[in-house]
Amino acid sequence: MKKVVIFGSTGSVGKNVLRVIRKDPKKFKVMGLCTNKDIKTLISQIKEVKPNYVCVRDEKSAKVIKNYLPKKIKLFKGDKGIDEFCSIKSDISCMAISGISCLRPLLLNLKYTKRVALANKESIVTAGDLVFKAAKKANTEIIPVDSEINAIFQLFDRKRDSSCLRKIYLTASGGSLSNYMQKDLKRVTVNQALNHPTWSMGKRITIDSATLVNKGFEVIETHFFFKIPYEDIDIVIHKESFVHALCEYNDNTLLSCLYSPDMKKPISFSLYYPKRQNLVQDKVFDKAFSLSFFPINYNKFPLLKLILKAAKKKDNSLAVLNACDEVAIDYFLKKKIKFTDIFKVMEYIFRKYPSCKIKSLEDVFYWDDWARQKTRNYIDKL
Amino acid sequence: MKKVVIFGSTGSVGKNVLRVIRKDPKKFKVMGLCTNKDIKTLISQIKEVKPNYVCVRDEKSAKVIKNYLPKKIKLFKGDKGIDEFCSIKSDISCMAISGISCLRPLLLNLKYTKRVALANKESIVTAGDLVFKAAKKANTEIIPVDSEINAIFQLFDRKRDSSCLRKIYLTASGGSLSNYMQKDLKRVTVNQALNHPTWSMGKRITIDSATLVNKGFEVIETHFFFKIPYEDIDIVIHKESFVHALCEYNDNTLLSCLYSPDMKKPISFSLYYPKRQNLVQDKVFDKAFSLSFFPINYNKFPLLKLILKAAKKKDNSLAVLNACDEVAIDYFLKKKIKFTDIFKVMEYIFRKYPSCKIKSLEDVFYWDDWARQKTRNYIDKL
Numbered sequence: 001m002k003k004v005v006i007f008g009s010t011g012s013v014g015k016n017v018l019r020v021i022r023k024d025p026k027k028f029k030v031m032g033l034c035t036n037k038d039i040k041t042l043i044s045q046i047k048e049v050k051p052n053y054v055c056v057r058d059e060k061s062a063k064v065i066k067n068y069l070p071k072k073i074k075l076f077k078g079d080k081g082i083d084e085f086c087s088i089k090s091d092i093s094c095m096a097i098s099g100i101s102c103l104r105p106l107l108l109n110l111k112y113t114k115r116v117a118l119a120n121k122e123s124i125v126t127a128g129d130l131v132f133k134a135a136k137k138a139n140t141e142i143i144p145v146d147s148e149i150n151a152i153f154q155l156f157d158r159k160r161d162s163s164c165l166r167k168i169y170l171t172a173s174g175g176s177l178s179n180y181m182q183k184d185l186k187r188v189t190v191n192q193a194l195n196h197p198t199w200s201m202g203k204r205i206t207i208d209s210a211t212l213v214n215k216g217f218e219v220i221e222t223h224f225f226f227k228i229p230y231e232d233i234d235i236v237i238h239k240e241s242f243v244h245a246l247c248e249y250n251d252n253t254l255l256s257c258l259y260s261p262d263m264k265k266p267i268s269f270s271l272y273y274p275k276r277q278n279l280v281q282d283k284v285f286d287k288a289f290s291l292s293f294f295p296i297n298y299n300k301f302p303l304l305k306l307i308l309k310a311a312k313k314k315d316n317s318l319a320v321l322n323a324c325d326e327v328a329i330d331y332f333l334k335k336k337i338k339f340t341d342i343f344k345v346m347e348y349i350f351r352k353y354p355s356c357k358i359k360s361l362e363d364v365f366y367w368d369d370w371a372r373q374k375t376r377n378y379i380d381k382l
Numbered sequence: 383m384k385k386v387v388i389f390g391s392t393g394s395v396g397k398n399v400l401r402v403i404r405k406d407p408k409k410f411k412v413m414g415l416c417t418n419k420d421i422k423t424l425i426s427q428i429k430e431v432k433p434n435y436v437c438v439r440d441e442k443s444a445k446v447i448k449n450y451l452p453k454k455i456k457l458f459k460g461d462k463g464i465d466e467f468c469s470i471k472s473d474i475s476c477m478a479i480s481g482i483s484c485l486r487p488l489l490l491n492l493k494y495t496k497r498v499a500l501a502n503k504e505s506i507v508t509a510g511d512l513v514f515k516a517a518k519k520a521n522t523e524i525i526p527v528d529s530e531i532n533a534i535f536q537l538f539d540r541k542r543d544s545s546c547l548r549k550i551y552l553t554a555s556g557g558s559l560s561n562y563m564q565k566d567l568k569r570v571t572v573n574q575a576l577n578h579p580t581w582s583m584g585k586r587i588t589i590d591s592a593t594l595v596n597k598g599f600e601v602i603e604t605h606f607f608f609k610i611p612y613e614d615i616d617i618v619i620h621k622e623s624f625v626h627a628l629c630e631y632n633d634n635t636l637l638s639c640l641y642s643p644d645m646k647k648p649i650s651f652s653l654y655y656p657k658r659q660n661l662v663q664d665k666v667f668d669k670a671f672s673l674s675f676f677p678i679n680y681n682k683f684p685l686l687k688l689i690l691k692a693a694k695k696k697d698n699s700l701a702v703l704n705a706c707d708e709v710a711i712d713y714f715l716k717k718k719i720k721f722t723d724i725f726k727v728m729e730y731i732f733r734k735y736p737s738c739k740i741k742s743l744e745d746v747f748y749w750d751d752w753a754r755q756k757t758r759n760y761i762d763k764l
Contacts, residue, residue, distance in 0.1 A: 154637065164658040169667065236667045246640075251650050251658040253536065254640040254666075258628075268633055276546040276633040284636075285551065285618045290674040295667055 003031045004271075005053075005088055005113070007105050008096035009045055010038035012202045013119040013145065016263045017094045018045060020271060028271070032088050034076075034097075034105075037061040043068055055085035087112050092271060095120050096145075098202060099326055100368050103127055107361060111138040117270035119145035121205075121217045126319040127364050128224035142225075143270040149221045150266035151244035151257035156226055161247065168228055169246040170218050171238035172296065173198050175209035177339075178239075182300070188339040190332065198241035198261045207329045211342060216307030220318065223311070230312055235304075237294040260284075303343050306350055315355045316367045323371035324349045331379055345378050385413045386653070387435075387470055387495070389487050390478035391427055392420035394584045395501040395527065398645045399476045400427060402653060410653070414470050416458075416479075416487075419443040425450055437467035469494050474653060477502050478527075480584060481708055482750050485509055489743060493520040499652035501527035503587075503599045508701040509746050510606035524607075525652040531603045532648035533626030533639035538608055543629065550610055551628040551636075552600050553620035554678065555580050557591035559721075560619075564682070570721040572714065580623035580643045589711045593724060598689030602700065605693070612694055617686075619676040642666075685725050688732055697737045698749045705753035706731045713761055727760050 004021065008014045014035075021028045030049040035042045037058035042065065046054060054069065055076035056062040062077030069075055076085040086108035093113040095106050102120035107130065110116065116135070118124070123131055135142050144150050148170045156165070176195045177188060196206050208214035212235075219233050236246075241261040246254045259265045260282060268277040298305055303325075310317035328342045337345075349371060358364055386403065390396045396417075403410045412431040417424045419440035424447065428436060436451065437458040438444035444459030451457055458467040468490035475495040477488050484502035489512065492498065498517070500506070505513055517524050526532050530552045538547070558577045559570060578588050590596035594617075601615045618628075623643040628636045641647045642664060650659040680687055685707075692699035710724045719727075731753060740746055 154635065160656060164660075166663065234667070248663075249658050250660045251647065251654070252641055252661050252664040253647065253651065253658070255536065256638050256640060258636040258638060259634055265633065265635065269635065272633070274542065276631050276635070278546075278632045279634050281548065281630075282634040285616070285675060285677055288674070288676045290672045292670070292672040293667060294670045 001029050002027060002091040002271075003089070004028050004092045004094065005032040005034075005085075005090040005109075006030065006094045006096065007034045007102070007109070008036075008094075008098060008119075009033040010035040010041040011096055011098055012200075013096035013263060013267065014094070015041070016267050017096065017117075017271075018049065020264050020268045020277070021049070024277065031090055032085060034082065034085055036097075036101075039065050046073065053085060053088055055081050057082055083108060089113070091115065092117055094145075094267075094270075095123075098122075098204065100126060100322065100364070103131075103364060104361060106131060107134050110134050110140045113140060115270075116140060116142045117145050117267065118142050119267075121146060121214075121221060122322055124221045124224050125217050126322050126368070127358060127361070128220065130358070130361065130364075132224055143273060144221065144225055145263075145266050145270050146218060146221060147244045147259075147261070147263070147266045148218050149225055149245075150269055152222060152226060152247065154257045154269065155245065155247045155255050158226065161249070162227075164250045165228070165247060166232065166250050167248040168222055168226070168233050169236045169248065170215060170222065170233065171241070171243050171245060171293075172212060172215045172235050173209070173239055173241045174237050175212065175214075176206065177210045178237075186338055186340050190335060193332075193339060197239065199263075201263075203333060204326060204329050207332065207342075208325065210339075212301040212304035213307055213325055215301075216304045216311070217322075219308060220311050230308065235296045237296050238292065240289075240291055243291055303346060306343075306346055310350060313355065316358050316363065317350065317353060317355065319358060319364050319367040320349060320353045320371040321346060323368040324375045327372050327375040328379070337379055337382060341379070341382060344382075345375055348378055349374055383411050384409060384473040384653075385471070386410050386474045386476065387414040387416070387467075387472040387491075388412065388476045388478065389416045389484070389491070390418075390476075390480060390501075391415040392417040392423040393478055393480055394582075395478035395645060395649065396476070397423070398649050399478065399499075399653075400431065402646050402650045402659070403431070406659065413472055414467060416464065416467055418479075418483075421447050428455065435467060435470055437463050439464055465490060471495070473497065474499055476527075476649075476652075477505075480504075480586065482508060482704065482746070485513075485746060486743060488513060489516050492516050492522045495522060497652075498522060498524045499527050499649065500524050501649075503528060503596075503603060504704055506603045506606050507599050508704050508750070509740060509743070510602065512740070512743065512746075514606055525655060526603060526607055527645075527648050527652050528600060528603060529626045529641075529643070529645070529648045530600050531607055531627075532651055534604060534608060534629065536639045536651065537627065537629045537637050540608065543631070544609075546632045547610070547629060548614065548632050549630040550604055550608070550615050551618045551630065552597060552604065552615065553623070553625050553627060553675075554594060554597045554617050555591070555621055555623045556619050557594065557596075558588065559592045560621075568720055568722050572717060575714075575721060579621065581645075583645070585715060586708060586711050589714065589724075590707070592721075594683040594686035595689055595707055597683075598686045598693070599704075601690060602693050612690065617678045619678050620674065621676075622671075622673055625673055625675075685728060688725075688728055692732060695737065696739075698740050698745065699732065699735060699737065701740060701746050701749040702731060702735045702753040703728060705750040706757045709754050709757040710761070719761055719764060723761070723764060726764075727757055730760055731756055 032053035414435035
């Protein structure tokens with residue numbers, strides 16, 4: 001029986017982790033659940049999986065839940081509580097906290113678990129070097145839950161492949177706005193931007209899919225997970241979201257990994273690896289279907305270009321742009337700025353930030369704070 | 383520098399082997415060339431690669447070529463000559479003799495080479511058990527050159543996968559006659575049947591692709607190469623011939639192997655493995671394209687059903703049907719029987735053959751002879 005701890009259990013990925021575990025309750029024991037403040041969901045999860053530990057970041061919510069908790073379940077609360085919760089020993093830690101808040105728990109937890117199933121992009125984008133150095137030191141494996149990176153993980157064998165790999169292709173559905181003309185993007189509503197054609201995900205990642213910032217983040221994840229130079233990672237538009245990634249070798253052979261666009265698939269992989277979960281057959285070949293591929297027009301996605309340009313600088317620019325993107329999307333979702341303003345502010349911040357190296361967790365948070373402040377100031381003046 | 387011997391150097395696959403080797407002459411030394419009787423092609427090959435040994439099966443042709451050969455090249459002739467030629471030591475033997483004639487050289491040569499690049503289906507179809515037992519005894523690896531089987535070889539890792547593999551899918555273009563109605567098959571001409579939409583291959587295999595006998599043979603190859611039960615191997619129609627095979631795992635993930643339909647690709651793989659040849663990029667993602675998949679209608683392909691039924695008997699039926707198929711196609715190509723007669727005679731022979739086990743090379747040839755005779759008798763009475 002594998003001991004599992006779930007960070008961010010009440011979010012979209014966290015719920016899916018529990019859906020996977022629910023099918024095989026004898027294989028997994030959920031030791032701990034951690035959330036920010038979604039008490040209602042947390043209570044029903046506690047009833048189901050009976051964890052030994054619960055952690056609630058928001059102090060008010062923690063106070064509320066205290067009354068509902070059986071005495072044998074230990075409660076951790078606040079930021080200090082999360083730090084303590086991180087030292088619970090497990091076989092697998094599911095890191096599904098959204099945004100930059102995942103970084104500190106990830107780094108703290110690495111030495112207490114054998115495997116991290118990592119569903120958080122921002123920790124790799126802002127601090128890829130720090131994370132993989134810490135994982136190596138702790139001798140902990142990190143399995144990517146992000147479907148494209150998970151697909152490469154299934155295909156790529158560094159020892160066998162690194163001398164003869166030519167390129168990695170990440171597929172992109174094109175997001176919710178791929179059929180919009182450039183001139184119409186100004187008038188895009190929140191609902192239009194949130195209407196992703198194939199994937200059901202959180203709000204920020206859905207907007208990031210429309211701007212392809214998300215795809216830029218995946219390029220960065222690919223770079224850090226598999227030590228692949230940026231120039232060997234490319235993107236191809238594939239609207240069906242069934243092929244998640246392809247590895248191209250020097251002899252023009254491609255290997256690809258395919259599964260239906262459902263986060264439970266890569267989550268299941270990360271929990272069962274090197275084995276696989278035994279599921280009822282999808283029967284994809286029972287009917288005719290086709291898979292289409294289009295070259296990407298980078299000019300249609302200026303934010304993707306910006307992210308890739310920043311990535312190659314190997315400095316604090318990704319910490320800065322990630323924070324800026326999150327704040328800008330928050331304003332857009334609250335209908336305070338236009339869709340196209342997201343680019344405007346990102347481009348502004350990228351011009352203004354002072355470049356320096358990221359050497360520690362504190363550096364990441366310093367530049368994260370700096371960018372949030374600058375972004376808010378800029379938007380307030382719009 | 384790898385020492386290479388090519389059996390069947392003047393055929394379609396043999397020529398492609400030399401096209402691959404030509405691009406990297408410092409990596410390979412062609413030790414020996416063996417052909418049946420295409421002297422003209424052989425002479426130009428000898429001039430190019432300057433082998434140490436040459437073998438010509440047809441005695442008359444061997445006499446003719448003797449005058450053209452430099453003295454330092456040793457000539458082997460006739461069936462006895464092939465047997466001797468088989469004991470030339472090499473790093474890689476390319477087995478590209480067509481039909482059942484490949485079986486004896488393959489078995490004789492196994493202990494003199496480190497690797498067989500096997501382009502011949504019939505040896506596995508008629509004597510898969512004998513071949514893989516002999517390869518194991520000789521500690522010689524066999525790499526499949528047949529593109530579908532080669533694709534599985536690239537994807538499948540027995541140690542890692544066998545406990546969680548659900549199905550192998552071989553793709554089939556549907557062959558030259560996939561757009562014909564059943565009722566029109568009677569009137570199909572030789573040229574129509576030879577007009578394969580995606581692959582350029584020998585004549586018999588092109589007809590076998592139209593009847594899907596070829597795909598049945600590939601199912602059998604898959605069974606023997608990877609020890610996969612017949613019920614776990616399926617076929618899917620894929621007209622573009624770009625995806626060659628897919629492995630489906632218990633968690634509904636599919637891994638697939640893709641390359642343009644060109645025999646040089648799997649040949650190159652078999653020569654360079656575990657490395658890969660460095661080729662100019664194909665740039666498949668520079669333009670839009672799509673890949674289509676259709677469920678196969680087994681009822682449209684009665685010969686495929688017959689082959690698969692025979693395969694499951696694990697007796698002499700495949701040796702019998704392979705011989706019958708070859709003879710029948712020969713008659714069809716000579717315009718002596720109709721396309722639909724191929725099924726008629728196969729079905730007749732399958733009803734009439736006495737079932738017994740194949741225990742030796744002699745058994746295979748006995749039943750091969752038996753079936754050829756029976757087939758000719760039946761066709762002569764048509």
